[in-house]
Amino acid sequence: MKDDLFALQDYNLWANRLLLESLAPLSHEDYIREMGGGWPSLRATLVHLAGATRAWAERFDGRDATVLPTVDDVPALADGARMLNEADARISAFLRAVTPERLAAQLVWKNLKGEEKAAPLWAVLRHTVNHASYHRGQAAAMLKRLGGRPLATDLVRWAIERHEAGAFEG
DSSP: OOHHHHHHHHHHHHHHHHOOOOTTTTHHHHEEEEOOSSSSSSHHHHHHHHHHHHHHHHHHHTTTOOOOOOTTTTTHHHHHHHHHHHHHHHHHHHHHHHHHHHHEEEEEOOOOSEEEEEEHHHHHHHHHHHHHHHHHHHHHHHHTTTTTTOOOOOOOEEEHHHHHTTOOOO
């Protein structure tokens, strides 16, 4: 199970990097332009993704995270990118140190309503990847509507790239 989580986290880091590369050419006006399609703007989407990823990193470290940042807290694309990269790095470090016993154990946390929730840690770690995939898709659709060219972040593209690089040998 741990090796599978390493692969999923590697995929997630790869896909988030491509998302940020796709957003980099945007003007600030396009980045903040409200157009709907999930979150109202690309900024709102990235701030949510980065904030939620940071909240999970906090929860994995045993701290409460019951509030997410707003677009006013994270005004520029560089700020959102930094928050996402830092949260991804924290989750990667946590995953490298986690034991099989801890993966099987329950993670207990407070949600954004302050309610206590619990689920197996392995499931929550998979959720962070699934959640990011969902919002990357929303961002790709908005970017296309702005005339941008989102880079493909499908899991199979990651697997093809890694396979061609020999990462799955032996």
